[in-house]
Amino acid sequence: MGELKVFINGREVKAKEGSTILETALEAGIYIPYLCHHPNLPPIGECGLCLVRVNGMGLANACDTLVEEGMKIVTENEEIASLRRERLTGLLMSHLFRMHRLLEISQM
Numbered sequence: 001m002g003e004l005k006v007f008i009n010g011r012e013v014k015a016k017e018g019s020t021i022l023e024t025a026l027e028a029g030i031y032i033p034y035l036c037h038h039p040n041l042p043p044i045g046e047c048g049l050c051l052v053r054v055n056g057m058g059l060a061n062a063c064d065t066l067v068e069e070g071m072k073i074v075t076e077n078e079e080i081a082s083l084r085r086e087r088l089t090g091l092l093m094s095h096l097f098r099m100h101r102l103l104e105i106s107q108m
């Protein structure tokens with residue numbers, strides 16, 4: 001497999017061809033939050049916490065977007081932080097609703 005050059009938060013990073021933005025960032029020591037990603041499983045792109053902005057592409061899930069030569073990726077800014085907070089809140093609310101429902105059912 002070949003090697004590509006991408007830019008994450010303005011920093012030049014080498015990436016393996018066929019790898020995702022998330023894999024590339026983590027290998028370079030750049031943290032991107034993630035919840036539904038597991039390195040031994042195919043990406044499912046469900047939680048949305050790994051959201052990043054890619055130049056020319058817009059917002060994308062880092063866990064299921066493959067790197068391309070010269071790609072410019074932003075992993076942190078106010079917009080991304082706000083969207084991640086919204087998604088995390090949605091996940092927690094959904095979880096709390098299910099837990100509450102299970103509690104109701106268990107008391108019937």
Ligand code: FES
Nearest residue numbers: 045047048050063
């Ligand atoms: S880690 Fe969940 S959508 Fe990317």
